[in-house]
Amino acid sequence: MTYGDTGIVERITPWALGAAVFLLSMASASGSVGVESTLPDPVLVALAAASAVAAARARRSLWPLAAVGAIAYAWLVMWPAAVAASYYAGTHLRRRDLWFYAGGAVAVFALSALVSHRSEGYRALVAGTPANAILMSGAMLGLPLAAGLWVRARRQVLATMRERAEQSQREQVLRAEQARDQERARIAREMHDVVAHRVSLMVLHAGALEVGAPDERTAEAAALIGGVGREALSNLREVLGVLRSQDSVRGPQPTLADLDRLLDQTRALGIVVDRHNEGDTRPLSPMVERTAYRVVQEALTNVHKHAADARTDVFVHYRPAELEVIVRNKPSVGTSGDLPASGWGLVGLRERVELVGGRLEAGPRDEDGFQVLARIPAA
Known part of the structure; x- marks a missing residue:
């Protein structure tokens, strides 16, 4: 998946989650996957819409979703917002905040169980008995929270592995640069010991020949050889400077x-x-x-x-x-x-x-x- 595709998915996912929470909340209130409510439809739609918006913005702030989920579950046993809040709590909250969330969630489920126990009909049977209350709290709180904690741990492991891989790559590049610098320095030393030494001898001999030349033409030739040799030494020093250091400043180049x-x-x-x-x-x-x-x-x-x-x-x-x-x-x-x-x-x-x-x-x-x-x- 490309970076652009990933960005599109990141933008779509929160609103897709909000739509799913809205639909499941309406299904829970209608009795299809939960306890049927006798409240007017506008109230149910408003509560489901609030749950959807809070779920879509849960990455920015978890507590509005936790508040809406607590109200919806304690009042109507409407569970989708509570499940989403528990999952995001596992993926985002730090340890202290996580314990605070878990304590509050247990209190909400206990309150819902108490309200359901005093109710009549299907709600009392589903969420009012101790066994069903414990089972539902485990399914609506424990499982999403455990899934969120697992996802967070997996992300941390992947981030650590990625960081180690990047560090290893940086170290490998550093070792390669050090090896290259050492090789450049070795070549520079060999060139200086061999080439520069011989060219220097050539310049010295040319100078001696110029001083003791038997005729003017020989002196001119010796002077030319000495001048070319000195220029070669100057160019060689520039090359050796570049080999010794990448940051060396080279002299004016011929044009x-x-x-x-x-x-x-x-x-x-x-x-x-x-x-x-x-x-x-x-x-x-x-x-x-x-x-x-x-x-x-x-x-x-x-x-x-x-x-x-x-x-x-x-x-x-x-x-x-x-x-x-x-x-x-x-x-x-x-x-x-x-x-x-x-x-x-x-x-x-x-x-x-x-x-x-x-x-x-x-x-x-x-x-x-x-x-x-x-x-x-x-x-």
Whole structure:
């Protein structure tokens, strides 16, 4: 049952109970399921209607229903309101109030038995003898009260089980978060011990080579290597900070404004790279520009690894609804083969592009070159 269906049932149930109490009260007064009354019909209808309204509002306040039930039973042996009151007493009243209700109910049933005993005819026979009075008090008071107490105990057990399940789920989530944080910290430590240490050595050696370079070109190359290494260390520190803490604040992330600097670093390695802009250049959201930058960065990394002497073209197309980025290299004469390929660069790049609703295509071209194409929604 859905939440909406449950709400409808919760609203209908009180009035359905009130209608049942009204019908059963009229049946009791007519003698069908109780003692026939000689009072005028308007009086009986008014008493039955009062019982019905009190029963419909019993969840808000039990005592009006208990009062109407006491009057109806003591006066006319009209039992439906008394039965409903006993059930709600079991489900809602606290222990002290419950004892107070039970004592009052016993007094009402004793008064009804006394009035019935002094009456004549069918009422005296049904509710006036001690045995029948005890039997009726057990049926009209004891059974509904016991049913209400059982329902309340069941609700409490279910609520306790639900609370324990929610607590267990919260603890499980907390343990999973702690395990994840520990794993992130372990990865950060390993990356720092291995990668950061080696990159730092590379920067130091590049600095030493720059100082003792035999010629200007070697010094420039060493300075470039040192600059790239220091930038890699800075980026690595940002990644390690994110791994160590989810709440860590990351530094400024590169966007398309930094693309020329990235291309200049590639050109400094001897690779011919041309940039082509098409469409109306306009500022886009930081996530879109950052994703486009990472596409070009990963594509150029693959060029460094597998086609170091290939001429490369970078196309940035500003379309109305999307940003299209193409990195295309022409057939290479040879490959560098010195740097190992992780095999996960394009996979991670495709996930990054798809995360912002885009699409990435990468593969060989018909002219035996290689192309990386990304379409990123810009709207």
